[in-house]
Amino acid sequence: MTTKNSKKIELFGLLNFPLVRPGDDIASLILDLCKKNNLEIKDQDILVITQKIISKSENRYRILSLVKPGFRAYYYSLISGKDPRFVQLVLNESNRVLRAKKNTLIVEHKNGFICANAGIDHSNTDPQSDNNEETYLLLPENPDLSAEIIRQRISSDLRKQIGVLIIDSHGRAWRNGTIGMTIGISGIPGLVDLRGNEDLFGFKLKVTMVAASDELAAGASLLMGQSKEGIPVVIARGFPYKLREGKMSELIRPKKEDLFR
Amino acid sequence: MTTKNSKKIELFGLLNFPLVRPGDDIASLILDLCKKNNLEIKDQDILVITQKIISKSENRYRILSLVKPGFRAYYYSLISGKDPRFVQLVLNESNRVLRAKKNTLIVEHKNGFICANAGIDHSNTDPQSDNNEETYLLLPENPDLSAEIIRQRISSDLRKQIGVLIIDSHGRAWRNGTIGMTIGISGIPGLVDLRGNEDLFGFKLKVTMVAASDELAAGASLLMGQSKEGIPVVIARGFPYKLREGKMSELIRPKKEDLFR
Numbered sequence: 440m441t442t443k444n445s446k447k448i449e450l451f452g453l454l455n456f457p458l459v460r461p462g463d464d465i466a467s468l469i470l471d472l473c474k475k476n477n478l479e480i481k482d483q484d485i486l487v488i489t490q491k492i493i494s495k496s497e498n499r500y501r502i503l504s505l506v507k508p509g510f511r512a513y514y515y516s517l518i519s520g521k522d523p524r525f526v527q528l529v530l531n532e533s534n535r536v537l538r539a540k541k542n543t544l545i546v547e548h549k550n551g552f553i554c555a556n557a558g559i560d561h562s563n564t565d566p567q568s569d570n571n572e573e574t575y576l577l578l579p580e581n582p583d584l585s586a587e588i589i590r591q592r593i594s595s596d597l598r599k600q601i602g603v604l605i606i607d608s609h610g611r612a613w614r615n616g617t618i619g620m621t622i623g624i625s626g627i628p629g630l631v632d633l634r635g636n637e638d639l640f641g642f643k644l645k646v647t648m649v650a651a652s653d654e655l656a657a658g659a660s661l662l663m664g665q666s667k668e669g670i671p672v673v674i675a676r677g678f679p680y681k682l683r684e685g686k687m688s689e690l691i692r693p694k695k696e697d698l699f700r
Numbered sequence: 701m702t703t704k705n706s707k708k709i710e711l712f713g714l715l716n717f718p719l720v721r722p723g724d725d726i727a728s729l730i731l732d733l734c735k736k737n738n739l740e741i742k743d744q745d746i747l748v749i750t751q752k753i754i755s756k757s758e759n760r761y762r763i764l765s766l767v768k769p770g771f772r773a774y775y776y777s778l779i780s781g782k783d784p785r786f787v788q789l790v791l792n793e794s795n796r797v798l799r800a801k802k803n804t805l806i807v808e809h810k811n812g813f814i815c816a817n818a819g820i821d822h823s824n825t826d827p828q829s830d831n832n833e834e835t836y837l838l839l840p841e842n843p844d845l846s847a848e849i850i851r852q853r854i855s856s857d858l859r860k861q862i863g864v865l866i867i868d869s870h871g872r873a874w875r876n877g878t879i880g881m882t883i884g885i886s887g888i889p890g891l892v893d894l895r896g897n898e899d900l901f902g903f904k905l906k907v908t909m910v911a912a913s914d915e916l917a918a919g920a921s922l923l924m925g926q927s928k929e930g931i932p933v934v935i936a937r938g939f940p941y942k943l944r945e946g947k948m949s950e951l952i953r954p955k956k957e958d959l960f961r
Binding site: 446447448449450451452454537538540543545552553608611612613614615616617618619620629630631647648649650651653654655656657658659660661662664670677678679689690691692697698699 | 707708709710711712713715798799801804806813814869872873874875876877878879880881890891892908909910911912914915916917918919920921922923925931938939940950951952953958959960
């Protein structure tokens with residue numbers, strides 16, 4: 440297919456990404472793997488990276504047996520049936536609990552977005568203790584900053600303008616299944632404001648704000664998989680909006696506009 | 701880039717799609733445009749189609765001046781500030797109203813999903829009356845069936861297995877901006893169940909259900925744009941899950957599991 444008759448987005452999932460250890464430099468790992476496999480990062484490309492490898496490189500592991508649960512952790516543990524130490528980890532990472540019931544804790548993460556269990560993860564965590572069951576992995580502390588560091592490094596190394604998006608799989612209030620969503624941004628817009636643009640018939644669009652980075656996060660997440668196939672980095676080519684400085688908080692609906700809490 | 705070192709998804713937006721009129725056969729329009737532009741639909745491709753052209757072809761236009769609002773329409777009109785006739789259209793298309801406030805009506809659509817204004821649209825609607833302002837466009841009546849008809853037609857014409865996804869742009873409860881979401885499915889899974897698969901370290905995944913069609917809907921929506929550039933059909937190549945019969949309702953969270961209404 441030529442680009443003359445079609446507009447195109449391409450998503451390339453990097454195969455054979457090495458296991459990431461605390462202290463690893465993600466930017467170097469990406470550059471090395473691209474070089475080794477003869478994959479080129481082009482100007483205007485966006486690197487979409489799963490939070491998991493960022494969290495590992497930033498040593499966001501927590502050993503469950505070292506956590507001392509407080510009163511609120513016991514309270515939410517009783518409701519949710521989850522281990523009070525795990526609940527304490529969730530509370531530590533959250534501004535508030537939105538909903539709690541059997542098997543479910545929905546919170547506002549410290550970074551502002553709503554998600555289950557503060558995004559704390561057990562699967563695919565590289566065991567740090569003798570007892571695998573007890574190692575958990577928190578989200579990066581400041582995902583926008585994590586993205587920024589990777590972008591500056593790769594951008595200056597390749598002398599190209601690129602964007603970096605850090606994503607996680609989130610559930611949704613009224614839909615089954617998870618989809619990839621933005622948790623950190625550098626160099627691309629979170630939200631694109633199309634208000635004032637005219638539609639095909641000349642009407643002014645009134646309310647069209649597109650969550651462009653979330654659309655890309657979801658699309659790239661399709662390639663990443665959730666289990667053995669693990670592809671933690673996707674190169675996205677053909678993002679149709681102008682690159683600019685951006686931040687995660689663009690995507691967070693102000694609490695006063697929130698109808699559901 | 702070769703596929704040896706990367707796994708790839710490609711999204712091709714079909715340029716120069718003709719304006720769609722009531723009675724038009726969307727499958728024929730797609731086949732014609734592909735032929736004219738030398739674009740090939742391959743085996744395992746998925747056609748992602750915006751609801752708008754389906755609604756137009758199915759003549760889902762409503763003229764506002766012909767709508768007689770009832771008591772509930774006046775009630776929600778007072779709360780939302782929206783025209784009572786428009787509110788009546790929304791109520792006609794909905795099972796229930798979830799939230800209402802100034803400028804906002806969130807409903808459960810008859811098809812089961814939650815959205816604003818029952819997905820009823822004014823922009824890009826091809827005027828059917830002398831007074832453009834008064835024409836609105838409802839969602840397709842049965843988007844799964846609309847998708848199925850297009851799939852059967854194209855599939856048998858090309859003798860290839862394909863999937864068809866009908867999407868719309870939805871807002872989210874806690875996030876700014878809209879993203880593309882599934883409203884109709886034929887021949888692809890809505891939800892992919894990865895429970896029981898092992899992760900990289902041999903743990904069994906416990907809760908991983910991926911809303912694969914919503915991830916694709918969001919990614920394809922990036923290309924479609926919202927205004928003049930209007931690209932109503934995207935060919936998606938490289939969908940990483942096995943094609944099968946699917947339906948929109950897979951994606952709808954049962955009301956008893958809903959924590960937010």
